[in-house]
Amino acid sequence: MKIFQNVKNWLIKHLPVEEDIALHENSSFHKWVGYPLLIIFIFAIFITFDLYQKGVYSLNKDLLITTETLSDFAKFYAFPITALTIPLTLGVMFNRFHSSKQKAKSNRLIEHNNLVNNYFSHFSNFNSYTDTLEVKYKSVGLKLSAQRLYRILFQNCSLLKFDATVQKDCIDIIIDSAFIELDKYKSHIFINNHYTVEKEVIEGLELLWSTRKDSQIYEYLEELKLIIIDLLNFHGIINSKEIEKYFYMEYEKNMKKNFKTDNLSGDSCKLK
Numbered sequence: 001m002k003i004f005q006n007v008k009n010w011l012i013k014h015l016p017v018e019e020d021i022a023l024h025e026n027s028s029f030h031k032w033v034g035y036p037l038l039i040i041f042i043f044a045i046f047i048t049f050d051l052y053q054k055g056v057y058s059l060n061k062d063l064l065i066t067t068e069t070l071s072d073f074a075k076f077y078a079f080p081i082t083a084l085t086i087p088l089t090l091g092v093m094f095n096r097f098h099s100s101k102q103k104a105k106s107n108r109l110i111e112h113n114n115l116v117n118n119y120f121s122h123f124s125n126f127n128s129y130t131d132t133l134e135v136k137y138k139s140v141g142l143k144l145s146a147q148r149l150y151r152i153l154f155q156n157c158s159l160l161k162f163d164a165t166v167q168k169d170c171i172d173i174i175i176d177s178a179f180i181e182l183d184k185y186k187s188h189i190f191i192n193n194h195y196t197v198e199k200e201v202i203e204g205l206e207l208l209w210s211t212r213k214d215s216q217i218y219e220y221l222e223e224l225k226l227i228i229i230d231l232l233n234f235h236g237i238i239n240s241k242e243i244e245k246y247f248y249m250e251y252e253k254n255m256k257k258n259f260k261t262d263n264l265s266g267d268s269c270k271l272k
Contacts, residue, residue, distance in 0.1 A: 017094065019101035032094045036087040044080045051076060118162045122236050126150050129234050137227055141208035148204030149231070164236055166243045171250065177202045178224055179254050185217050202228075218259055225251050 018026050074081070127146040134142050155170055156163040181201050201207060201224070209220045228251075232244045 017097045017101055019098060019105050026094075026098065029091070029094050029098070032090045033087045036083070036090060040080050040083045040087070043083070044077060047076060047080065112160075115162050116159050119157065119159055122154075122157070122162070122164060123147075123150055125236050126234060129236075130231075133227065133230055136230070137207075137223075140223060141206070142227060143206035145204040152203060153231070153237070164238045166232065166237050166239060168243070168246055171243060171247045174202055174228060175247070175250055175254060178221065178228075178251075179258070182217060182221065182258060214259070218255075221255065 016028055018028065123146070126149075130144040130146040130149065134144055136142075150157075152173070153166050153170060154164065155167060156165070178201060205227070207220075207224065207227070209216075209223075225248075228247060229244060232240060232247060234240065237243065
C-alpha cells in the first residue's frame with residue numbers, strides 16, 4: 001500500500017495532469033505515451049539486432065512480404081507488438097483523468113458563478129425593498145443604507161458563501177443599539193427639556209425624532225420596532241418568521257422593563 005502511494009505521489013509530482021491546458025499541450029501526456037513507446041522501440045531494436053546476428057535478416061537478402069515472412073515477423077516481434085497496448089491504455093487513462101479534472105473545475109466555476117449571481121441578485125432585491133420602506137416611513141424621515149444594513153443582517157453571506165439567514169446575535173445587537181437612545185434620553189432629559197434622537201441609531205438606519213416627554217420616546221421606540229419588523233419581513237430572509245418572533249419577544253421585554261403603561265396607546269407611558 002505504501003509503495004502504491006509513493007508511486008502515486010511521484011506521478012502527481014513529475015507527471016501531473018494539467019486541466020488548464022489542452023490535452024495535446026500537456027507535456028505529461030507526451031511522457032505517459034512517449035516513454036513506454038521508447039522502451040518498446042528499444043526492445044524492437046535489440047530483437048532486430050539479434051536476428052541480424054543470427055542471419056535471419058540480412059541486408060543482402062531481398063525484402064519479401066509473404067505469409068511466411070509475416071508469420072515469422074509476428075512470432076519474433078510478439079512482445080513489442082503486445083506491449084503497444086500499454087501506451088495506448090496509458091493514453092486513454094490520461095485522457096480520462098484530464099477530462100475528469102476539467103469537468104470538476106468547470107463545476108466549481110459554475111458553482112462559484114451561481115453564488116456570485118445569487119449574492120448580487122439578493123442584494124439588489126434587498127436594496128429595492130429598503131427603497132419601498134423609505135417611502136412608507138417618509139413622514140418620520142426614515143433613511144436606510146441598503147449596503148450597510150445588508151452587511152449587518154446577512155453577516156454570513158458573501159461572494160464565496162451565500163447564506164440568506166439572519167442570526168439571533170444580529171438581532172441582539174440591533175435591539176441594544178435601539179435602547180442606547182433610551183439611556184441617553186434618561187440622562188439628558190434631567191438637564192434639558194428637549195431631546196433629539198441621533199440620526200443614525202442603528203448602523204444604516206436614520207430616523208429623525210425629537211421628544212419632550214416619556215410618552216414620546218415610547219412612541220419613537222414603537223415606531224422603530226415597526227420599521228425593524230418590516231425589515232425582517234424581507235422575502236429574501238429564509239428564517240424571516242422565526243427571527244421576527246425572536247425580535248418581537250426580546251424587544252417587548254426591553255419595553256416592559258423600561259416603561260410602565262396603563263394602556264396600549266402610549267399616552268400615559270412613564271419610565272420606570
